[in-house]
Structure formats: C-alpha cells, structure tokens
Amino acid sequence: MVTMSDVAKAAGVSRATVSYALRGDPRIAAATAEKIRQAAQKLHYNANISARSLRSGRSGIIGVAIYELDRPYPSEMSAAVSREIARRGYQPIVQQTSGSKDDEIMILQKVTSQLCDGMIFSPGQVSDEELRALSHGKPMVLLDDISPDPVFDSVNTACEDGSAAAVHHLIDIGCKHIVVVGPSYDMLLDDKMASSVVGRRMTGCLRAFEEAGVDVSSRNFLPLRHWDPIPSREAAYRLLDSDDYRDADGVFCLTDTIAISFMRGLADRGVRVPDDIALVGFDGVTESEYAVPSLTTIRTDLDDLARKAIDLLLDRVNANVGGTGSDPSADTASDGDLAFPDSPQRLTAAWELVERESTRR
Amino acid sequence: MVTMSDVAKAAGVSRATVSYALRGDPRIAAATAEKIRQAAQKLHYNANISARSLRSGRSGIIGVAIYELDRPYPSEMSAAVSREIARRGYQPIVQQTSGSKDDEIMILQKVTSQLCDGMIFSPGQVSDEELRALSHGKPMVLLDDISPDPVFDSVNTACEDGSAAAVHHLIDIGCKHIVVVGPSYDMLLDDKMASSVVGRRMTGCLRAFEEAGVDVSSRNFLPLRHWDPIPSREAAYRLLDSDDYRDADGVFCLTDTIAISFMRGLADRGVRVPDDIALVGFDGVTESEYAVPSLTTIRTDLDDLARKAIDLLLDRVNANVGGTGSDPSADTASDGDLAFPDSPQRLTAAWELVERESTRR
DNA sequence: TTGTAGGCGTTATCAA
C-alpha cells in the first residue's frame, strides 16, 4: 500500500504538506501543490478512508438504507439516490434493511452511523426517537417518514394528492364502484396508522370521494395484510368472489407492485382490464409501462426525490463541518438565521398522473 | 462517542482486556469477560470500524458491486447476495457501477478495496488484469466473469446449458422458425465476444439447434445493440416487419427484461403469445411470473448463486487471516494441499426451466 | 490471567 509518506518522500515535502495540497488548501504554493499532485498520481496514491475517518470524522461516504432491495420501487429509488450522491462527489453505499427492526438497528450501529458523513433512510420499524439515538448526531434524511412530529428532515411521496388524483381519474372515466386495494376502512381510527404512508394515501382517496360527492363505505376498501405479490394476486380473487365488490368497475392499488399482481389475478379469472375493471397504480416503476395492458399510475419523480433528499442532507453535512456534530446546542436562539433552520424540513417529491391502457376506455 | 476506554473504566480493567474479552479470546477469565460484556452492553458500546480497519486491516464488511441497481435481475441478485452475507455475520454494502469504467475503478479504489474484507463484483468494463491491480490483494469473486483465463474465483449463470434448454423447449412444443433475440449471427467470430455472457448463451443455442438437426442462418438471430427495454420493444416491430422473420413462431430472448419488453412490442401489434409466437426468457425474475401471459424462463437460483459466491469468498478471506494479504507468494509449491487451490475456481449456479403460459400450447 | 506500550495513516495544532 502506498501511503502519504511515500508521496511526501517522492515530492520532497512533509506529510502535512501533502495532506494540505491534495485537499486544495490555498496555503500551499501552486507550484508545490502541482508537484505533489503529480507525485500522487504517479504512485497511484489513494487516501486511506479508515485513517481519514478516524482522525477527522469524515469519510466522503453517504449511506442509503432501504427496505427490500429486490422490489422494483425501492430498487429504482435507491438507484436514483445513489446516482445523485455520486453526482455530488460523494461515495454512495446502499444497504438493505430487510424489514426486521434488529436489522435496521444493526445497519445504523455497525456501518452507517460510523462510516458515513450522512445517510438516507427509509424507516420501517424503528421510531424517529430511536433513530435519533442511533444516528450519533450524524445528519439523516428520511424517505416517507411516518412520524407525526418529525425529528429529521424528510422527503415524502405525494401520498394524499397523488391518491386523490388516482381516484378522481377513475371517477372521470366513469367508474361507479371504486375499490381501493391496500387499506382497511377503519384504519384511520388509529392515529399511528393515519400518519403512515397507507394512512395518508387513504386520506387522499377519501378526500377525492368527498369532493366528487361519492358515498363511502367499507365496500370501497379491500384490505391487504402484506403488500406482497402473492396476497395482492389473491386479493383479486377475493374481490371477484365477494358480493360486496361484485359490481366493482374501478380499482386503485396503493402501489404498482400490488396493481400488477392484482391485474395478474384478474387475468387468472379472465376479467378484462380496462373493459371490465379499470386499474390505477402508484409509484411509476418501469415495469408499469411494459405490463399488458400498460398500467395507469401516479408516477413519483425519483430524480426529483433524490435531488431534494441530497440537497437537504448535504446542507446539514456541510453545516456540521464547524460544529461538534454530536452537540446540537449550537444556537437555538438565533432563529433569525434562516440558512439551516433547526426544525426539520418536510418536502414532497414531484409526481404526475400517467394515463395508460389500464384506464383507457 | 463511547470508546473502549470507557468500557474498560466501567469494568475496572484495562483496554487490552476489553479488546480480548469482546472478541472472545479464551485467555480472559469467564467472569471477567462477562463483566466486560455487560459493561459494553450498558454503555451501548460499538467498536469503531475505522479504527479496527486501520489497525487490523479487517472491517467485517463485504462489498457488492453491481451494474444498474434499478433493473430487476441485478437488483434481485444483489439482494440475494446481500442477505447471504448478512447470514454469515458480515455487513454487506452494495454499490452501483452504472456501467462506466471510471465508475467501476472509482468504487474499487475509494471504498471497496479499502473498507471491505472481500468483494463480490459483477464486471462490466474493467478487465481481469486491471481488477487484480485494483483489488490490492483483497479477495474477490466475480459474477459472470467473461475472461477467457480468469484471475479470480467466479460464479456463472448456466449460459450454455440454460440457453440450450430454452431452445430445446421451443423445438419440443413444435416451433419451426425460432429466433434468438440479443446476439448477431457473426458474433462468435470475435474471440472476446465468444467468452462473454451473450456469446456463451448463443453457443448454447447453436448446440441445441445442432442437436435437433435444425439448419441455422442469420434468420435465427435478431441482434440487439443494447439490452434495454426500449430497443427490445422495438425489436418486436423489426421482427414483424422483416421478411426474414415473417414466419417466426418461437422466440428466445436472452434475458427476461428483453423478453417482457419484446412481448409488450408484440402486444402493440396485436400478436398473440403463445398462439402466434411462443416466448422464452432467461433469469427468472419475479416480474416474469406476473406478466400477462406469464413468461416461460430459465430461472437462475439466486440463493444458490449467492451461497456459492460467498462460500468461495469467505474461504479466501479466512485464508488471508494468516498471510499479509498483499503478497500472494505464500506457498505456490504446495499444490498437494487442496484446501485453497491457487487456481481460480469457476462454479455455476443452479437453474431450472420454468414452463409458463408464454409457451403453453 | 491481565496490563503496558507502540503504531496503523491521516489530519490538525502549533511553531518555524
């Protein structure tokens, strides 16, 4: 391994000078800096991240922790975030939380909070408060945070507006009995559920129904215990077999993966989409465009989401340069300074309704 | 941050004793070790990875570098590998190489080769020789390595056998004019292409054609410059519009993503699958099961692939414990010892032909 | 069985 000492020797300067020069410190004379850069290049020198991180607490790495890397939406999202991180000159590393709380904690303790200058986290089981403890004061941006009073910055998908648009679209094309696949009717009674992704999406649906003057009952909701392909496919059978849903002519599935599996279930029974039942999904994964029939969906602009998330994160990361990072007692009083407000920001990713064959009548 | 000194103080022992105790060194008395473990637990102590890595060269992290994290096959593969790594008690981190050579080099230089005890790499642009230099002596297992004379252990998909099975299946169900979508007819003339994934899959097709006594010409191959959804969809138009392929009644697409996009292209033109044209894919991604019609495919057993890859990798990682790691001059002479042969191993992942609607006649 | 001490490669504080 070639270390900084080797470069220093080759360039005829001290290690300290090499360190300054390679990081662009203006105190080093241009000629010296150039000489050092050339020596480093020739020796294929690369700064040791462990040593740098140990000494300075900064690694240049941004972590992304996401649930289930083998599902279309999370994987497209982490890819987009990953690319945006690289674009800003940081090294992205992705980790899969796989749903278990222990897993999430392990990831945060073992690598993310230690190695990373900041992290993008899609919370599953861990609460905001627990996250605060696990973050060790490192900046973190949450994706679709469900906490009623947030601790961290977050970027959300347009759950309410998007879902409302989906339901409005079904109404617009003439659907009389619309069924929302995912939530149960009494879900909103639970405060914690109400602020979750499914709760917010359901709220959007209810708003749309109300705006259109549609009466709502439990017949408008088909609950799903797990948002997985198999139960989603079977949900189609349940819909077709139950008297409650027999005249359903429009379905809004809370994710594209649910929608595509549900559509497969309808195909199993020979039900035609959109002729017999029109269908709308949510997410806008690539798959939705290539399905037969292609799926109308609420597409989340993942590039926009990534940009907003990384903007928020890097603001905090760079603000941390001066402070200790672990002691947020900086200046709670100076609320006049708007640059980095202490209160967590909450942004929403851009989205659009993409009309495709599944609602073309 | 709570360090080893804090634990030592709390337990009333020295730092060294803490280090030994927490890593299960038998020299420490059971009672002492237990006391130390409890103190560590109470303080929420976590060993600093940077410090450990700097001092011992080991981090407990295994890296996975894969091309395009937002495609179904690579994402399912990295998820499977990631889970297997976690199962063995290591921390997996995933990075996306995004195809560019600079990107791959950057990833290897900046984080993988520095931070990781070993890595799983799906090579794109970088040659085996370059990899050797970039690996800094760290163990590495390649996935679908295309090098004719390999430098590293690798696990491959069953390109030849799988493709042969796909073509045989199409012949079995009665297809008379089979078209393979992906490669061009003259591809095998190029030595480098011949050992690539597409080359090996094509070789399998040719073998099947030969075994079945089918004459082969360029009319049996529909080349694809990029294996992306859009060109794949358009390839279907090309097939339908060209006199060369007009009577095609069976298609083998070299990946599921190609197959699903191609199928979508056929649907655009109102061609029925399997009635007019039967279709087989390769990979066995989740999506293939939920497509309408569901896709017959050569499914690679990703759990088996992950298990084999990590077995190979951890063998080398643990073998490195004694040696310097960067100096592989250990014992090239003792070829009698079969435990860790110096010559790279090449394994093949288990696979199966999954028959579904797209070939059901 | 446990403690002492030195160093991994870098950065930051001083002094020159």
Next chain:
DNA sequence: TTGATAACGCCTACAA
C-alpha cells in the same frame, strides 16, 4: 509557506 508532532480508537506483541 512549510514542517514537526500529537492525537483519533483499536489491536497485539510482550512484559508482568
């Protein structure tokens, strides 16, 4: 403008 020097937190001979 540059150089010496002391940490950062951990591991590991070696000494006790």
